[in-house]
Amino acid sequence: MRTLCLNFQKNEKPSLAEVFLQFSPQLQYRKPGLLFLDISSTAHLFGGESQLLREVLQLSQSLHLPLSAAIADQPSTAQGLSLYQPSSMSRPNEDSSALGPLPLAALNHLEGLICWQPEDQIEQIISFFKLVGLNQISDIQQISRDSLRQQWGKTGERLWQKIHGREQQALSPYIPKEALIEFIHLDFSVSLMSFLLHCIEKQLQRLLARLQGRGEFAQRIRLHLHCEFSGQIHLLEIQPLQACRDLDILMKLIEHKLESIELDNPIQHIEIEALPVPERIEQLDFWQPRVKDQDKVHALSGLLRQAEVHSGFFQLKDEILPEKSWQLNFEFMDYEPIEDQVHVDGKSFQIKPAHSSSLRSAPRPSLLFSSPQRISGKELRKLEFLSSYPVERLEESWWESTRGRDYYVALSPKGECLWVYHDRVEDQYYLHGYY
Amino acid sequence: MSKTKHLSQLRCQLARHLVSCDQIRTASAVPTGCPPLDQFFLWSGWPKGEVSLIYGSEGLGPTALWLKALPPLTQRQLWAAWVSPQHLKLCPWGLFQKDCDLSKIFVVEGHRHNPKQWLWIMGELLSTSLFEIIGCHWDHLSPPHSQIQKLRKLAQRYQCSIVILSQQQQPLKSPFYATILRTQGPLVEIERALHRPTPKSFQRRVLYADLMPQLSKKRKAIAS
Known part of the structure; x- marks a missing residue:
């Protein structure tokens, strides 16, 4: 097993784990701010462990999530390395040699999925070894298992397994259960639209990253803007023409909606909720550009629809009255004119004429x-x-x-x-x- | 100082701005679909990055003139857009009969004579960088100079040709229009076309009036 440990610098919400589901379906979050991913079966999809680590760090940077990360066989080793040798990767089956150079204080952080119990016992162990002049983990790797077990019981047994990379901790698939809601608490109330948009964009980006991890699109986004005075709440709802995870489109729609509300009563905190739908799976053509013209048109149509402006493509219809012979449709559909039908059955035939076919050329x-x-x-x-x-x-x-x-x-x-x-x-x- | 010295000094100063004769290019344009007009205009069509105005009563052909540009444009898989008010709609059958690709024409119907909304719609259309030409029917008061100026800046940024069609008899002729055409009776008068001697008149029949062939098709009584 190969484990990637992400060590967030502050206590993050468990829902953040969903953001990293795109790197592995097997992950587990542990307080305070530790995320473990089993990348044994997914690293090759990203071009190797180092490339995967790079992408994880890039993603966290784009979401303004300061963290340190490391890769090792066992979660406990990865956790220790993430703190003392960030962005490092131990070689497979060499966890013990990777842990060797670390100081004894690192033992506190060799927990992995399960914390040390009792918590203060590991501190006592570290103090004891320091007293006898041992400083690094490599110094205590020579101590036998039985000695540690005899001295410190189960904690000693666990310690021996961790420093030799023998502890097995399996990661099970993560099932997202948290609601897709993000909160923004502003230190001081804001009535400036540009600043509001900036705050919303940051949180919306996280929400969309969570949706990407879950493999879902946002069908609708709801914003509750809580005002400072009188308990007033502005409710904004935006719905793109097609469910998507495009930040630019959603921000444009939000900006347009925000222009319609008065910000005299400043906003104190904001709640953003996404209503998800399953992702539509699309087979992309290698030669086609990623951003297609149709995507631009859909984004435009969604924006105009929100502003109650009718737009789209001509859809021709076989109708007699001219004003009914076409309509606007947001999706273009080919016109298939009605033609005369001729049925031949043996020596007989039947003609079903298409009436008003000459209207097409009128x-x-x-x-x-x-x-x-x-x-x-x-x-x-x-x-x-x-x-x-x-x-x-x-x-x-x-x-x-x-x-x-x-x-x-x-x-x-x-x-x-x-x-x-x-x-x-x-x-x-x-x-x-x-x- | 002699003339040659002056010339050589100027060449040194302007070196990076000077190009050879074979590198001279006019601004790009969308062909109007009317060869005499294209030959007359410096840029051989509706200029990209500029705003043009065609004014005249409906029925005298301003819309039909603009529509001439669409069939060849859409057949090359390029995009066009049309913005019109709610009560008067563009009829697509004429375009269909001329083999226009309707999947490349985006239509916005029903702007509510709100200049601010109209400018916003135009801005959003332009910002997609998708359209080669945008036609806009304007039957209310003429858009003010400031709006035309903003529109021109947007058109320059996104390199799109904007054609405003007005049914007013005396619209506001903003200096920011690159081209102004007027349809009056049997004539199309070019009141302004940058870098071209104006006014210049063309017969509508010569340019685009194809109503009679359309009507007389399969109708012997009219054709005779």
Whole structure:
């Protein structure tokens, strides 16, 4: 077994273990601020132990988590090395020689997954050996197991196993149970948006790292901004168009939402919660760029949707009425026109014609009104129609109460080219669009 | 000091800014889709990094003129965007009939005549660095100089061509517009085009008016 020990410089929350799940599924957190990972089966995925260690340190640096780390066979050895020889890696099956040069005080930190019990006994052991002039762990490695057991009982037995790298401590797979909530306690209340965004970004980054470890995406992010006075709380909820872990997109959405709230009542602490969904697994093409155009468009669509602005791609539909013949969709879908179907069965055949197939090639204006505008009699008399017969006659399903429209192209006195229709039921002319 | 000495002094001072003749390039542009216009403009199209204005009543063709640029652009798998108000929408069937790739046209509908929101939408579109050209229909009061200036800075940063279409008869002609076109009756008048002699008029028929062929297709009565 190969163990990576991460020694956080301060007492961190157990939920932090989730951040490092991406390096190994077998990990265990122990207070105060120790994380052990079994990297025997995952180190090769990162290009070796040294590369894995480098990536762990880079990740912790990006999340502003000061820590020291070391790799050894046993968790206890790794813990000791992380403190006295940070970023070191003992050779496989050479834990005892790696521990040799360490001072006796390091015995306090050779706990691994289980603390020393009782706690003060190991201090007594260290004081005793110092009294007799021993200074390093290599000096006490020569003492027999029986002697240590006789003197200090179970603690002596454990000590012998640890300094010779014989203690077996297995790491079981970690199952995330902590809620995806991060808290930000500000020392002084803040009403400056840029500073608020900075604080939120730091914690959001950690939250997203936890999601990455869990293999989940954030479907929604909820922010509770607790104000200093009157117990006021601002609740902001952002939902990207597609569940993601993209910090830039989420920060943009948060920034846009924050602009809509008044910060006269300063914010004292913030609660960020992520609602997760399982990760979508995507087979990436080696030749394709990582950031695709579609991702940019999705991010943009999400932002515009949050601002209640309708956007997307044209989705053409086989509809008779022009205003219903397309809609905007956030995802582009190919248009598959309806074609005539011919079924041949032996010597007989059946044709099912596609009605209104000629509409696809019918002339259409550049701009269309959402709701056609009524033309008064006076305005109608000023128009010059290009033909006395309608260019097109559109009617909906015959079994419904159809209105029927006769379309004309007309020129206004200013020379504008208009698309006008005559509603046969109302006997009224409408302006529908401009060419 | 003799002339040659002056010249050599100038060459020394400006050495890093001088280029040879074969290295001279005009600013890049998006072809308008109308060859006579492209030949007239210095940059052979709607200039990237600049804001252009086409104004005139709807029906006189400002939108149709802008739409001419889209089919060749999208066929090269490049992106375009369109921003329009809620009540007047762009009809995609004309583009479909001209084999335009609709998957490369992003549409924003329904900006609420709020200049601040409009500028924000344009800023977000530009910041994706995705679009070669953005058309924006503006039927309210003309955007002020300051907004056009901001838009121009964004366009320069992201190297995108912005074309504003206005239906006002007398829009505010900001000095920050690189090109101003007016559609009036049968003519398209180029009121401003940087580094080109203006005004210059073109017949709309010559440029892009293809309504009659569209109408008379398969209609013998009209074709005759």
